[in-house]
Amino acid sequence: MERPELPLPQLHAFVVLAEELHFGHAAARLGIAQPPLSQQIRRLEDKVGHELFTRAPGQVALTPAGSELLPAARRALTDLAAGLAAARAVGSGRAGRLRIGFAASLALTVLPGLLRTFRDRFPGVHLDIHEMTTAPQLAALHDRTIDIGLLREPPTDETELGFSTVLREPFVAVLPSTHPLATQRTVRLAQLADSPFVLLPRTAGPTLHDQIIGLCTVAGFAPRIIQHAVEWQTVCALVETGLGVSLAPASIRRIRLKGVAFRRIEPGTARTRVAVAWRKNDRSPLVARLLATVGQDPSASPRRSGR
Structure with missing residues (x-):
């Protein structure tokens, strides 16, 4: 026969009485009158099928059945308290x-x-960090394998994801240090027309790739791409070998390579957009916390990437 589940309020009353061994003191500690406490204990004893306390004038003691139940009752109450605290957190x-x-x-x-x-703000949150380019991030957000994306040049036709700009940074020319233009402080894009290019593949970040191609087109040439690399660090390493030149976000200058020169470009008005991305229907409080940390209000309508 299946044993009935024991109500937690009755377990709580049982543990307090077991600690006090006095109905009056236990009732006061529980904040109830003595008769309701006696009723709780009686109901629990009915469920167990045995008396849990011996009662005599001026004396209350645990029975063998009560002594057996007490450790399990304490564990149940402790586990419940821990579970409630974790759920609230x-x-x-x-x-x-x-x-x-x-x-x-x-x-x-x-x-x-x-x-x-x-x-610093939320030390109890475990951050699971995944390095990936823009296109895989978008796919992972849709597949719900990541919760937040930090990416470059989000698409303008996305309806299920929200995007908001974190920063905009200029482009720089990435040149082998032996390149003739490396002696200049600023490079006009048209001066790169005859150089081979190393770029990220379009599949890694279609909008960013198209933006770089567009900059070259406005400068009057179509870049001759001879090599693709998925990561900017690899692009810079290939440039260092003399394989070609590249256009990259200005932050790439922090990659210290002896054989690579980073130069400002003219016109210098072009900017690459860095955005935080999330699922619009995600109600996770953790996502809300992260968005608030980067200065976003998740309760507001997210800004579309084309704006």
Whole structure:
């Protein structure tokens, strides 16, 4: 026969009485009258099928059955208290697990400060960090394998994801240190027309790739791409070998390579956009905490990336 579950209020009353061994003292500690306490204990004894206390004038003691139940009752109450505390922490966004995708180049700009600030504010939250380019981040957000994305140039036709700008940074020319233009402080884009290019593939970040191609087109040439690399660090390493030149976000200058020169470009008005991305229907308090940390209000309508 299946044993009936024991109500937690009755267990609580049992543990307090077992500690006080006095109905009056236990009732006062529980904040109830003595008759309701006696009723709680009687109901619990009915469920157990045995008396839990011996009662004599001026004397209350645990029976063998009561002594056996007491450790399990304490564990149940402790586990419940811990579970409630954990649930409250997760529900309020003070604990849990948050999965974040980020473009590798953002480790050179916004990522360290953002993570440091978030960890300082919410030390109970475990951050699960995944390095990935823009296109995989978008797919991972849709697949719900990450909760937040930090990416470059989000698409303008996305309806299920929200985007908001974190920063905009200029482009720089990435040149081998032996390149003739490396002696100049500023490079006009048209001067790169005859140089081979090393770029990220379009599949890694379509909007950013198209933006770079567009800059070259406005400057009067179509770049001759001879090599693709998925990460900017690899692009710079290939440039260092003399394989070609590139255009990259200005933060790439923090990659210290002896054989690479980073130069400002003219016109210098072009900017690459870094955005935080999230699912619009995500009601996770952890996502709300992260968005608040980067200065966003998740209760407001997210700004579309084309605006």
